[in-house]
Amino acid sequence: MAGFSEEDIRKVREANDLVSVVGDRVPVRQRGRDFWCCCPIHDEKTPSCKIDPASQLWHCFGCGAGGDVFSFVMQVDDLDFPDAVRKLAERGNVQITENGKPAVAHGYKARLKDICKETAEFYHTQLMRGKDPGAASARTYLASRGFGGEVPKRWELGYAPGSGQLVRHLKAKGFKDKELVDANVALDGSGDSRRGGLKDRFYNRVMFPIFDVQGDCIAFGGRIIGDGQPKYLNSQETPVFHKSEVLFGLDKAKTAMASSGIAVVVEGYTDVIALHEAGIQNAVATLGTALTNQHIRALSRHAKRQIIYLFDGDEAGQRAADRALGFIDRSMTPEAGRTKIELAAVTLPDDLDPADFVGQRGADALRELLASARPLLKYGIERRIAKHNLASAEGRAAALADALAVLAPIKDSILAKDYAIQIAGMVRAREDDVLEQLELLEAPRQAPSHEEQAAGDKPVRRRPSSALPQSELSRRRYEREFLSLVARRPEEGLRLADALAQTQWHEPVHGLLSQSILAALADNPAAKGPEIITAAQQAVPAAASILTSGTMSEESGAAQVASFLAEELAIGDMEDAVAALKAELAQADRLDPQEYELLFESAVAMQKELAKRRLAHTSGGQS
Known part of the structure; x- marks a missing residue:
């Protein structure tokens, strides 16, 4: 089981009383033989989470989550099972083995996080106190974006001077060459006959530290100062950083997501910072990649009501909007029941990005725009139809085919039939003909729904x-x-x-x-x-x-x-x-x-x- 023996798992479980573990996070009160608390996974004011001290199991009747002590730590701290075992082993002072070898409580991943933390502090010091022209230019750039004052401190922004200054700093702290390369804050320059040794990964850039959901620094993004390519440079994949799973700002946004039930997804670091500073604190951004199913699962743990894509009004933003239609699946339909995920979308007007929009028109205007976000299905259908000339029969036929294709992944759902009837009205077609075309669509191969994933590799068929x-x-x-x-x-x-x-x-x-x-x-x-x-x-x-x-x-x-x-x-x-x-x-x-x-x-x-x-x-x- 993930490299741990059953005996070690038993020892860790016995060393961590569930009531005590939950009590570390939220106040618990005894009622009869059970204990109750407000669930730390979702926002609530009346306790609906029950802890049974006899069975060492818990269940929240509000959000449906539950399990044992490992499940609690996994869901509250957003950890996988092995990391939950390691964390509880450390809490309970239990020595365990992993794959037959003693597991080090402060393991290699923790070492890489230490490097990232030290690197973030170094970059931040350079930004705030650096005397060279590059640091001054970085401060000027941030001020021009409205990120002066306390903003750099709140977001731990920094400046990367390059010239090996970071490598020398980290090696003086006792970190090894391989660790610096594995954390992707340094590059191995041994193949360069002129320089040799390690060199800084980032230089002459404004630095945005990237944190995991627990608030640990795991990677960096850097924007070039002045001219140069690439304009933005992100950390590469490391043992602690996987860009298809991490969202910039989630550590700060998760509380607001839980209280509002809504997540807002934008495209850049500066957009996230601008929205948070304007009071819209449930915003996050992807990291140089399109939104993935892993991202959606991570967001849905905190935002139970809705995930809104906020697309830039420029051409790149519209391409991203078209790609987003690939996320339409059965999890968006009413038939998904409690596992339903509501994905919505809205495009900013006048080719603006989120930071410019709140800067020019204010946070309230953006809140109104977000409130008008349309379900991703409706958004996609309207975009497809808008591409065609509905004045001609040929244009209407093309619009019909294009819009119906959006419904292919959910063609058998009640929702698809409802939208098909709406499409018929928009393109002036007979409803029966459109429903017949919907029935003939071939649904694309796609990943299993959330409920089917619950059954592992075995197919699950269920009535809505x-x-x-x-x-x-x-x-x-x-x-x-x-x-x-x-x-x-x-x-x-x-x-x-x-x-x-x-x-x-x-x-x-x-x-x-x-x-x-x-x-x-x-x-x-x-x-x-x-x-x-x-x-x-x-x-x-x-x-x-x-x-x-x-x-x-x-x-x-x-x-x-x-x-x-x-x-x-x-x-x-x-x-x-x-x-x-x-x-x-x-x-x-x-x-x-x-x-x-x-x-x-x-x-x-x-x-x-x-x-x-x-x-x-x-x-x-x-x-």
């Missing part, structure tokens, strides 16, 4: 939740309650192993979780709840949220509740079987008399058994 009848929604709730209970009370999972194995799960991901729980109990019948959930997360990343979401009361005893749920699911499976037999009997013309008679007798017998079990269940059960 918005189209499910109440009986089916209740069935799936009982499945979730049953799985949640046996995960938290593994002794009930052992007792009801046959029910876990035989239930016909209506939600495919529930079937995967059942298999994982059974496998974990087979490997270790004494496994505790947190161990069951940690194992389940290896197969189903969403396991923690599902397996801690149970709300059914256990006051009358976990065994009685578990038995009730198992019987409810078994009766539901029998009802499905009876319905399937009746469906076959309804097609009597396809059956020979003997086969019909056999099916009829089976249906009658099963119906009697179902009635008997349902009566016993409702008279002796609970709701």
Whole structure:
């Protein structure tokens, strides 16, 4: 498991009491045997996050997150599982091994972050106190952009003088050549016969330090002073910096995103700084790359309502707008349920960029523009149609084809059909014809939706939740309650192993979780709840949220509740079987008399058994 032994993971878990770990972040209060707090993952004023000290599991009924102590640290600190283990090992003073070797608490990645931190401080000192003409030019440039006064301190802006000054400074601090190269603050010049040795990666540039979501410096961006190419230069990929995952300003913007539910994505460092300084503090920027699915996932952890692309009005901004249509997928439709991500877009007028816009027209004008942002689907459709001459039949036909193509990734959704009807009105086409063309579109191959990712590599097909009848929604709730209970009370999972194995799960991901729980109990019948959930997360990343979401009361005893749920699911499976037999009997013309008679007798017998079990269940059960 990520290079750690099961024994080490157990030691780390036991050394970190969940109530204490949560209490390090937010105040917790005891109510009965459980503890409650305001969830640190999303903004709330009334505590909805429950911590069970007995099972060492937590669940937030507000945002649906949950799991064990590792899941808590992963979600709150935006860490992967190995980093969460390392962090908790350090907190609990537990010595662990990784891939058979002792894990160093202050590992190599931490060393590279130390280099970046020291580099940022060096650059900042050069900017604020440097006497050479380059530093003065850097200060002049920042002042011309409105970034004078306290702004350089708040954003730790700097100046890179070059000439090996940074390398000499860092080596005097005890850092090694390889570490400087790996952190990408220096280049190996050994192939240069004139200079040799290391040389500074950045020189004669205004420097923008880049921080991860925890606020640790991990990379840099630099803007050339005066003429020169490239105008902007970013750090290359390093062990601590992956530009497809990192967003400039997220460490500062995440609080405002959580409180507002909205993230604003722009294109440059100076745009982010200008917006924050103007009071729009939920803005971030990509780092020399288009927005990626990893970026969207990172933003959606903090901005639960909406992610707005704010595009420049110039040609480059419009090309970025066209590329953004590639993010249209099923996660944007109502059928995605709780996993729905609302992507919206707006273009700045008059070829302005965000920094110029707030400078000339003010923050309130930009807030009004952001409030008018249209869903990315509508934005893309309108852009496609606007490219064509609707005065001619040929132009309208081309506009129709172009706009419908935007809907291809979600062609089977209710939302797509609604937009198709709108397109018909915009291009003066018959609705039936447009809906027929939509049906004939070939959906592009795309990455799995968030719910499908929860099931790992196995394909998951599910009906849209918005189209499910109440009986089916209740069935799936009982499945979730049953799985949640046996995960938290593994002794009930052992007792009801046959029910876990035989239930016909209506939600495919529930079937995967059942298999994982059974496998974990087979490997270790004494496994505790947190161990069951940690194992389940290896197969189903969403396991923690599902397996801690149970709300059914256990006051009358976990065994009685578990038995009730198992019987409810078994009766539901029998009802499905009876319905399937009746469906076959309804097609009597396809059956020979003997086969019909056999099916009829089976249906009658099963119906009697179902009635008997349902009566016993409702008279002796609970709701």
